Amino acid sequence: MIAILTFSIFAAAMIVPLFFRNGRRPTGWLIALLPLGVTAYLASLFPRAANGAPETFSYNWAEEFGASLSFRADGLSLLFAILITGIGTLVVVYSGDYLKKNKNLGRFYGWLFVFMGAMVGVALSDNLLLLFVFWEFTSLSSFMLIGFEHEKESARAAALQALLVTGGGGLAMLAGIILLGQAGGTLELSALLSNETAVQSHPLYLPALILILLGAFTKSAQFPFHFWLPNAMEAPTPVSAYLHSATMVKAGVYLLARLNPVLGGNDVWMYSVGGVGLLTMLAGSYLALFQSDLKRLLAYSTLSILGTLTMLIGLGTPRALEAVAVLLLAHALYKGALFLVAGALDHETGTRDVTKLGGLFRAMPVTAAAAGIAALSMAGLPPLFGFIAKELVYETGLEFNSWLMAAIIFMGLSNVFVAGVVGVGPFFGRLVKTRKKPHEAPIGMWLGPALLTGLSLLAGLFPGGVSSLMVSTAVSSAAGEAVKVKLALWHGINPAFLLSLGTVLTGIALFAGRNILRNVLRKLEWKWGPAYFYDRTLDGMNVLARIQTRLLQSGYLSLYLIIIILTLSFGAGATLFRIKDISLPLSFSDFRFYEAAIAGLIVGAALAAVVLPSRLGAIAALGVVGYGVALTYLIFGAPDLAMTQFAIESLTVILFVLAFYHLPKFNILSSPRSRRRDIGIALLGGVLMTALVLIAVNVEIAPPISDYFVQNSVEQAHGRNIVNVILVDFRGMDTMGEITVLGIAGIGVYALLKFRRNRGGRQ
Amino acid sequence: MKIVSLILRTTVRFLFPLLLLFAVFIFLRGHNEPGGGFIAGLVASAAYALYSIAWSSKEARHAVGVETRMLIGAGLLVALVSGLIGALGGQSFLTGLWGYISIPPLFKVEVGTPVLFDIGVFLAVLGVTLTIVFALEEVE
Numbered sequence: 001m002i003a004i005l006t007f008s009i010f011a012a013a014m015i016v017p018l019f020f021r022n023g024r025r026p027t028g029w030l031i032a033l034l035p036l037g038v039t040a041y042l043a044s045l046f047p048r049a050a051n052g053a054p055e056t057f058s059y060n061w062a063e064e065f066g067a068s069l070s071f072r073a074d075g076l077s078l079l080f081a082i083l084i085t086g087i088g089t090l091v092v093v094y095s096g097d098y099l100k101k102n103k104n105l106g107r108f109y110g111w112l113f114v115f116m117g118a119m120v121g122v123a124l125s126d127n128l129l130l131l132f133v134f135w136e137f138t139s140l141s142s143f144m145l146i147g148f149e150h151e152k153e154s155a156r157a158a159a160l161q162a163l164l165v166t167g168g169g170g171l172a173m174l175a176g177i178i179l180l181g182q183a184g185g186t187l188e189l190s191a192l193l194s195n196e197t198a199v200q201s202h203p204l205y206l207p208a209l210i211l212i213l214l215g216a217f218t219k220s221a222q223f224p225f226h227f228w229l230p231n232a233m234e235a236p237t238p239v240s241a242y243l244h245s246a247t248m249v250k251a252g253v254y255l256l257a258r259l260n261p262v263l264g265g266n267d268v269w270m271y272s273v274g275g276v277g278l279l280t281m282l283a284g285s286y287l288a289l290f291q292s293d294l295k296r297l298l299a300y301s302t303l304s305i306l307g308t309l310t311m312l313i314g315l316g317t318p319r320a321l322e323a324v325a326v327l328l329l330a331h332a333l334y335k336g337a338l339f340l341v342a343g344a345l346d347h348e349t350g351t352r353d354v355t356k357l358g359g360l361f362r363a364m365p366v367t368a369a370a371a372g373i374a375a376l377s378m379a380g381l382p383p384l385f386g387f388i389a390k391e392l393v394y395e396t397g398l399e400f401n402s403w404l405m406a407a408i409i410f411m412g413l414s415n416v417f418v419a420g421v422v423g424v425g426p427f428f429g430r431l432v433k434t435r436k437k438p439h440e441a442p443i444g445m446w447l448g449p450a451l452l453t454g455l456s457l458l459a460g461l462f463p464g465g466v467s468s469l470m471v472s473t474a475v476s477s478a479a480g481e482a483v484k485v486k487l488a489l490w491h492g493i494n495p496a497f498l499l500s501l502g503t504v505l506t507g508i509a510l511f512a513g514r515n516i517l518r519n520v521l522r523k524l525e526w527k528w529g530p531a532y533f534y535d536r537t538l539d540g541m542n543v544l545a546r547i548q549t550r551l552l553q554s555g556y557l558s559l560y561l562i563i564i565i566l567t568l569s570f571g572a573g574a575t576l577f578r579i580k581d582i583s584l585p586l587s588f589s590d591f592r593f594y595e596a597a598i599a600g601l602i603v604g605a606a607l608a609a610v611v612l613p614s615r616l617g618a619i620a621a622l623g624v625v626g627y628g629v630a631l632t633y634l635i636f637g638a639p640d641l642a643m644t645q646f647a648i649e650s651l652t653v654i655l656f657v658l659a660f661y662h663l664p665k666f667n668i669l670s671s672p673r674s675r676r677r678d679i680g681i682a683l684l685g686g687v688l689m690t691a692l693v694l695i696a697v698n699v700e701i702a703p704p705i706s707d708y709f710v711q712n713s714v715e716q717a718h719g720r721n722i723v724n725v726i727l728v729d730f731r732g733m734d735t736m737g738e739i740t741v742l743g744i745a746g747i748g749v750y751a752l753l754k755f756r757r758n759r760g761g762r763q
Numbered sequence: 764m765k766i767v768s769l770i771l772r773t774t775v776r777f778l779f780p781l782l783l784l785f786a787v788f789i790f791l792r793g794h795n796e797p798g799g800g801f802i803a804g805l806v807a808s809a810a811y812a813l814y815s816i817a818w819s820s821k822e823a824r825h826a827v828g829v830e831t832r833m834l835i836g837a838g839l840l841v842a843l844v845s846g847l848i849g850a851l852g853g854q855s856f857l858t859g860l861w862g863y864i865s866i867p868p869l870f871k872v873e874v875g876t877p878v879l880f881d882i883g884v885f886l887a888v889l890g891v892t893l894t895i896v897f898a899l900e901e902v903e
Binding site for chain 1: 802880
């Protein structure tokens with residue numbers, strides 16, 4: 001059932017765009033029913049996961065590779081999956097209004113559902129290869145969604161950047177998964193969990209760990225791969241809210257939490273995961289301070305939270321994992337809301353620059369209220385869920401040393417600051433005139449933020465109920481053992497609370513002086529960041545590609561032929577020379593008259609093709625060569641080959657005639673020297689091929705397989721023509737590949753001719 | 764390019780249906796005698812190519828009836844489906860499954876997924892060749 005559920009979302013991705021054909025525009029509310037239903041079903045699975053008997057599904061896929069379609073809905077999976085479909089529902093509704101006038105809304109929904117299905121797949125997969133497939137789908141759909149406004153150069157560049165970074169990480173992860181499978185003996189997650197010691201003492205543990213971490217870090221935009229996330233803000237705002245804040249970027253965090261029981265619990269894990277998380281947290285917190293674009297502000301603060309989550313997983317104590325689950329949930333609720341608010345502001349006022357927004361409370365009261373409450377949760381104020389999350393993070397920090405605590409406080413400070421700038425700044429103070437006259441956003445666009453903040457409030461006020469249950473089951477899966485969590489809003493006056501109070505007050509002070517702070521920090525901006533290296537690397541690769549294209553792809557057919565023939569001759573020739581006892585079985589004794597005649601015909605026609613002074617003549621001569629070869633096939637009992645050869649020769653002549661019509665007048669343009677060179681190369685190639693064929697007849701590396709075909713052709717494949725049986729049955733996969741290549745080549749030729757025609761038309 | 768040759772046109776008028784019939788014949792005998800989807804595809808392509816030289820690519824396209832690029836896709840799809848039939852039966856991809864179609868006193872024919880696969884090959888070859896031939900012919 002959970003497998004059908006996942007694939008039903010993919011099916012929706014294909015069906016939904018069809019509703020948008022011929023200018024029809026169904027409402028987002030209707031389309032949102034599917035993710036809503038999926039959410040409800042996933043929620044109904046929770047009690048089973050909490051009782052330790054999660055719903056599973058397994059179907060054999062490709063046993064040889066250890067790949068199976070196995071799904072498992074335990075606490076961590078469900079927490080993540082519900083987050084995805086739940087916020088997805090709101091985003092679907094929101095997009096209906098946000099992209100109301102966009103003509104590609106259908107395509108947008110299609111990719112949004114591909115993404116949703118892939119994310120649910122990542123969350124529910126119990127097989128690492130299956131997880132990887134879904135993982136790649138999230139990168140791909142993210143690429144399409146970031147580049148949704150594909151007329152914009154910056155959107156295309158950002159989409160490509162995100163794809164290259166996360167796709168590269170994905171490849172590393174695939175290698176890591178395979179190594180992990182070898183170390184642990186299985187790719188099933190649930191089975192790996194019991195193999196912890198075997199995995200960690202295996203020599204492949206370290207390479208597997210590094211490669212998997214690369215995948216998780218790139219996906220979750222960890223330092224030094226963090227630069228793609230702020231650039232991904234080129235995407236339409238619902239995409240930023242959904243993919244690049246609430247869900248996709250958390251896939252890396254999810255994977256780390258998932259693999260924590262197998263890979264974690266040692267120093268390497270703690271310092272690599274914890275260290276990278278810490279760096280990301282600091283970088284994100286710092287970079288957020290001087291942004292003025294609403295979405296970039298939110299993106300950098302998302303980075304700081306992603307870093308915090310990663311760091312907490314690295315620390316790995318039960319309390320840290322508890323903080324991960326709570327912060328993940330709290331952040332998705334408030335950050336999703338704030339992103340949607342940012343989109344609404346952009347939509348209603350035409351700008352996202354915080355310095356150009358102010359006093360909008362009167363014009364957009366509902367949006368302002370939602371933004372304000374979400375900001376309170378983000379700043380970590382009671383009685384919101386964000387407060388509980390922050391207290392947990394602080395308490396975890398206090399368990400370790402004061403340096404770590406200082407870093408966490410800096411993160412807290414930055415978040416209070418951003419919360420103020422995004423959630424409070426645009427709505428209070430003096431009304432700033434904007435390009436569009438602001439008014440309240442349509443219901444679809446304020447419902448999302450309102451519901452999400454409502455949940456923040458509810459979860460904060462009543463932490464004991466559903467949220468405790470969800471967090472407990474999730475933390476138990478991440479820790480690999482049963483953990484009982486009891487969340488509470490009020491922990492008494494303890495060091496964590498006092499520190500948190502201090503953070504909020506300092507944060508408010510920073511917020512008051514936000515314009516000065518921004519200007520001061522801007523001056524210190526540093527251009528040698530990782531993004532700089534990404535750009536240089538990309539430029540370098542393009543230069544390299546251009547150089548080697550100029551060298552190898554000159555556009556001269558003769559040069560291509562020379563390269564191919566010489567490579568073949570020297571490559572195969574070198575190998576031939578190393579074989580000592582070559583005997584060429586040349587004997588002319590049992591030669592028949594007509595064989596000699598055909599051979600003579602072929603040779604004569606080949607010579608004629610070279611010397612004839614007209615194209616048509618040369619082609620006719622080549623045709624004779626082909627027919628001669630076909631006759632040879634016929635004599636030596638290969639009628640199928642002969643028939644094919646005849647058909648091919650006839651068609652080739654037709655194609656040549658058609659192509660020649662467009663060529664200039666036949667002339668001898670080459671110099672005698674280059675012709676002598678060509679003769680040499682031709683002779684070399686010919687001699688080598690002849691030698692190869694003669695030797696190949698005599699060398700037997702393995703017993704010929706033809707006996708097998710003869711014996712099994714009628715019996716197993718129901719056919720007496722062995723050649724055809726091989727083509728369509730025994731070697732069907734090869735033929736499949738060949739017709740695919742043929743099809744691609746055909747379309748390539750078509751495109752080339754068409755392109756040429758268009759260019760001609762413009763001239 | 765416009766060649767108007769009465770001899771060619773008259774010849775093609777007779778050759779065209781014969782060649783197509785021949786292609787069908789080659790295709791059907793393919794599993795037991797020399798022949799098969801690939802050769803049949805080539806012969807059928809030759810028939811249409813001749814037709815298009817004798818008249819025009821426009822009329823040849825009309826004779827084909829569908830966009831030639833669609834034939835490529837259709838061929839690949841048919842081949843894929845023939846492979847999936849085996850896979851859905853729990854065996855590996857492209858496993859040949861055989862059965863009989865029979866009208867008892869009249870005839871009994873063996874059919875299997877490889878026949879479908881061969882149809883796919885036929886369509887793909889026909890599609891590719893005609894796509895190239897027509898495109899070449901239509902270059903200005």
